[in-house]
Amino acid sequence: MVEKDREKVLRNGIEEGFYPRYLYNYWSFKSAIRFLKDNTIKYSSCDEFNDPFEGTFCLIGDISKKERSEFIKRFVPPFQKDKLLGTIPYDTLKALMTKVIKESVRCVGIFCMAEKNDNLLMWAHYAHEHEGVCLKFDLLKDTKAFSSLHKVVYTTDYLNFNFVTDYFRVNDILVHKSVDWMYEKEYRILKLNGVGLGRVNPEALVEIDFGCRMSKENKQVIKSLISSNPNYSIQFKQTAMHSNDYNILICDENVKMYAV
Numbered sequence: 001m002v003e004k005d006r007e008k009v010l011r012n013g014i015e016e017g018f019y020p021r022y023l024y025n026y027w028s029f030k031s032a033i034r035f036l037k038d039n040t041i042k043y044s045s046c047d048e049f050n051d052p053f054e055g056t057f058c059l060i061g062d063i064s065k066k067e068r069s070e071f072i073k074r075f076v077p078p079f080q081k082d083k084l085l086g087t088i089p090y091d092t093l094k095a096l097m098t099k100v101i102k103e104s105v106r107c108v109g110i111f112c113m114a115e116k117n118d119n120l121l122m123w124a125h126y127a128h129e130h131e132g133v134c135l136k137f138d139l140l141k142d143t144k145a146f147s148s149l150h151k152v153v154y155t156t157d158y159l160n161f162n163f164v165t166d167y168f169r170v171n172d173i174l175v176h177k178s179v180d181w182m183y184e185k186e187y188r189i190l191k192l193n194g195v196g197l198g199r200v201n202p203e204a205l206v207e208i209d210f211g212c213r214m215s216k217e218n219k220q221v222i223k224s225l226i227s228s229n230p231n232y233s234i235q236f237k238q239t240a241m242h243s244n245d246y247n248i249l250i251c252d253e254n255v256k257m258y259a260v
Helices: 003-015 029-038 066-077 078-082 092-106 120-126 168-173 178-185 216-227
Strands: 024-028 040-043 109-114 133-138 149-151 153-155 177-178 185-192 194-198 205-209 235-241 248-250
Touching: 003 066, 003 194, 024 029, 024 120, 029 040, 040 066, 040 109, 066 092, 092 133, 092 168, 109 194, 153 178, 205 216
Parallel strands: 153 177, 205 235
Antiparallel strands: 024 109, 024 133, 040 194, 109 185, 133 205, 149 185, 235 248
């Protein structure tokens, strides 16, 4: 699918309620500063994530004669085809398929986003123990950067994958995770052969939520960066601990927060 088609799918998906218009990133202070200075995000390989189960799958298929021929035709170098067109041991073919799939998956760049900005675990794990920030993005203000949006599917089993018939579904491997991660309510931006940096329109950043442990000094650094860039138009919000239960209060920064 070409870039403009993906952008159209995203816009239509938001209008129809299939995708959220706003998504969030929990970042440490240092990571947020880097983004605010140059508006670049990092598309990471699944190998860089903290979950060793990222990119796992269950290879299926009866490896029929037709499937073998199709796999060899598509993925085996020409100088090896004649040798392999005969009978290929199942284990050999399965190992070769697995290698091709893993190499393909590792080349996909991934940028993770969250559906909510008030998750206690996300603040603790990704926003440097509530000393960082949560950034709110309006996807419609940069449909190019956010065009390849995928909602993560949480399951108890690996994705069943037949690389001969489903080779075009490599992305699906990267949006399947264990149900233990369901609390993250994650979305992912996937970029084929795109591991590295990518730019986001600064106008897409519409809100910054300060962690309840962020220092006044660090808040001022962030505000100074925002004020120095005329492309930003951002609302600042402050988080606080609820006095009666395990919830986070999020209010406009100039509004005094009271426990409820």
